[in-house]
Amino acid sequence: MNTNPTVDPVIEADNVDVFYGNFRAVTDVSMSFGINEITALIGPSGCGKSTLLRSLNRMNDLVDGARVTGTISFQGEDIYGPDVDAIEVRRRIGMVFQKPNPFPKSIYDNIAYGPRVTGMKPSSMDDLVEEALTKAALWDEVKDKLKQSAFGLSGGQQQRLCIARTIAVKPDVILMDEPCSALDPIATMRIEDLMVELKKDYTIIIVTHNMQQAARVADRTAFFTALADETTGNRTGVLVEYDTTTKIFEDPTDQRTEDYISGRFG
Amino acid sequence: MSTLTTEGGPATPGRPSALSSRSPRYGEKAVYAVLRSASLLTILITAGILVALAIPSIEFFQHVPVTDFLFGDRWAPRFADASFGVLPLVTATAWTTVIALSVAVPFGLGAAIFLSEYAHPKLRAVLKPILEILAGIPTVVYGYFALTFVQTTLFREWLQLDTDAFSVLAAGLVMGVMIIPTIASISEDAMSAVPQAMRQGSAALGANRMQTTVRVVFPAALSGIIAAVVLGISRAVGETMIVAIAAGQQARIVEGALEQGQTMTGFIANAALGDSRVGSLEYDTLFAVGLLLFLLTLLINWISIAVVRRFREAY
Numbered sequence: 001m002n003t004n005p006t007v008d009p010v011i012e013a014d015n016v017d018v019f020y021g022n023f024r025a026v027t028d029v030s031m032s033f034g035i036n037e038i039t040a041l042i043g044p045s046g047c048g049k050s051t052l053l054r055s056l057n058r059m060n061d062l063v064d065g066a067r068v069t070g071t072i073s074f075q076g077e078d079i080y081g082p083d084v085d086a087i088e089v090r091r092r093i094g095m096v097f098q099k100p101n102p103f104p105k106s107i108y109d110n111i112a113y114g115p116r117v118t119g120m121k122p123s124s125m126d127d128l129v130e131e132a133l134t135k136a137a138l139w140d141e142v143k144d145k146l147k148q149s150a151f152g153l154s155g156g157q158q159q160r161l162c163i164a165r166t167i168a169v170k171p172d173v174i175l176m177d178e179p180c181s182a183l184d185p186i187a188t189m190r191i192e193d194l195m196v197e198l199k200k201d202y203t204i205i206i207v208t209h210n211m212q213q214a215a216r217v218a219d220r221t222a223f224f225t226a227l228a229d230e231t232t233g234n235r236t237g238v239l240v241e242y243d244t245t246t247k248i249f250e251d252p253t254d255q256r257t258e259d260y261i262s263g264r265f266g
Numbered sequence: 267m268s269t270l271t272t273e274g275g276p277a278t279p280g281r282p283s284a285l286s287s288r289s290p291r292y293g294e295k296a297v298y299a300v301l302r303s304a305s306l307l308t309i310l311i312t313a314g315i316l317v318a319l320a321i322p323s324i325e326f327f328q329h330v331p332v333t334d335f336l337f338g339d340r341w342a343p344r345f346a347d348a349s350f351g352v353l354p355l356v357t358a359t360a361w362t363t364v365i366a367l368s369v370a371v372p373f374g375l376g377a378a379i380f381l382s383e384y385a386h387p388k389l390r391a392v393l394k395p396i397l398e399i400l401a402g403i404p405t406v407v408y409g410y411f412a413l414t415f416v417q418t419t420l421f422r423e424w425l426q427l428d429t430d431a432f433s434v435l436a437a438g439l440v441m442g443v444m445i446i447p448t449i450a451s452i453s454e455d456a457m458s459a460v461p462q463a464m465r466q467g468s469a470a471l472g473a474n475r476m477q478t479t480v481r482v483v484f485p486a487a488l489s490g491i492i493a494a495v496v497l498g499i500s501r502a503v504g505e506t507m508i509v510a511i512a513a514g515q516q517a518r519i520v521e522g523a524l525e526q527g528q529t530m531t532g533f534i535a536n537a538a539l540g541d542s543r544v545g546s547l548e549y550d551t552l553f554a555v556g557l558l559l560f561l562l563t564l565l566i567n568w569i570s571i572a573v574v575r576r577f578r579e580a581y
């Protein structure tokens with residue numbers, strides 16, 4: 001297995017296991033995520049991609065019984081360390097979900113929500129909102145209806161709103177869990193363009209079911225699969241191969257990776 | 267009737283056409299009929315109550331001017347120099363209601379927030395049924411608890427408060443306790459119904475649990491929460507047994523929480539127990555007060571609907 005340490009890792013996972021109660025959903029993952037890169041996590045359903053992603057910003061804390069062992073560090077600091085505030089972790093490492101989940105508030109208030117709750121004191125909230133929406137390539141479409149409910153937007157616009165909302169708190173990393181799976185191809189393309197645009201300023205880690213998507217946007221790709229645990233027989237997610245996207249798609253080292261990307265598996 | 271059978275299709279009489287239903291579905295039709303008559307019945311009953319209240323009230327207002335009734339400050343329907351100013355009853359109702367709500371709203375919403383947002387699911391599974399049992403205690407039990415323990419033992423003996431046998435405070439506080447489960451249970455349902463994705467989205471932006479609760483869950487659940495509070499207000503305004511037992515029977519303007527007073531419901535309960543002759547002015551008085559109570563409740567409902575329209579953040 002090639003963990004292919006990146007030049008400048010912003011998040012590093014070391015021998016990470018993730019449990020739900022006694023069930024080990026992810027086993028022994030070690031990998032690092034490079035700054036200003038897009039890293040894609042691919043693999044069959046149930047192999048623990050979302051689980052691993054959620055443990056990178058402590059969203060798993062909200063799941064009853066979820067537990068992480070090993071270390072995950074952000075800019076060199078263990079995010080599960082005793083003095084670490086999970087809330088601060090999530091402010092620095094934001095997350096966009098599979099299904100767009102805007103708040104039932106106005107477009108403006110959706111964007112201003114994060115800055116307000118995290119106590120940011122921007123000199124102008126209006127400017128901050130405009131900047132976030134502009135970066136998320138949504139400003140032109142919504143600038144005349146900022147006070148209207150976010151629920152009036154299309155699915156693709158809602159997902160870009162969720163990205164804008166995340167950007168507004170100025171995180172370093174954005175985690176995305178299948179952000180396009182509920183969207184049509186055009187909306188998907190716009191989000192992909194957006195990701196490529198955003199990686200200049202942010203590190204992006206994306207889970208995707210869509211291998212063309214990984215191939216199109218990701219700098220590096222990690223392939224996971226589910227194996228039967230030696231001791232319990234439960235299926236647990238493992239990292240099979242992690243490398244540059246080109247290498248994974250053109251010349252994978254592991255047979256299982258090759259089977260998966262050529263569609264013979266999962 | 268041919269429309270109810272599969273026979274008599276236009277093309278081949280005696281055989282069902284391809285698209286006609288395979289069975290007459292009598293069950294479905296019966297259920298529909300039952301449901302429709304149930305909803306009609308509700309409307310009819312409400313209208314009936316209104317008419318039953320209105321007819322004696324009209325009679326009443328032919329003897330007593332509406333303004334004397336609404337703005338008069340002396341309530342003495344049985345005296346020789348009878349006076350029908352309803353304000354004493356209204357002030358007593360207002361005191362008990364406000365006191366009850368100042369207990370029931372904070373504790374009820376607090377309990378709802380705890381159960382929905384903080385309690386472990388296992389704890390919630392135990393606590394919620396207990397709360398709902400509290401709502402089932404007969405009000406006469408609460409009434410005597412208010413009178414014997416709260417007013418007599420607590421206020422008069424322990425705290426040595428300057429109050430006599432009854433007070434709107436004792437009645438109001440205990441009524442508040444009685445209403446807590448109603449408010450807690452309904453608003454907990456409303457908050458639990460807010461999708462988990464909203465909470466996750468908020469947490470992922472760096473909000474803590476309290477911020478998520480106050481800024482996302484609460485507004486999203488607002489219509490249910492307002493409904494819970496309105497039901498609480500309606501119960502407080504309409505509650506009879508506790509006030510009849512513990513608030514007092516003297517109808518006079520209530521100026522302090524430790525005073526006694528007779529509420530609108532307290533008056534109706536007392537007068538209804540008496541021997542007013544059907545058709546007498548005293549008898550009609552009951553209905554005039556009842557009508558006022560009904561209209562007040564209606565008004566509260568309208569206001570709450572307006573509030574919900576204005577502030578709701580529907581998901």
Ligand SMILES: Nc1ncnc2c1ncn2[C@@H]1O[C@H](COP(=O)(O)OP(=O)(O)O)[C@@H](O)[C@H]1O
Pocket residue numbers: 020025043044045046047048049050051052063237
């Ligand atoms: N909240 C949870 N509680 C218990 N088990 C879970 C939970 N979320 C996911 N799992 C389990 O963990 C495994 C990995 O799930 P997931 O991370 O969602 O996989 P993926 O995103 O790769 O499809 C699955 O077996 C799933 O059933």
Ligand SMILES: [Mg+2]
Pocket residue numbers: 049050051177207
């Ligand atoms: Mg997943």
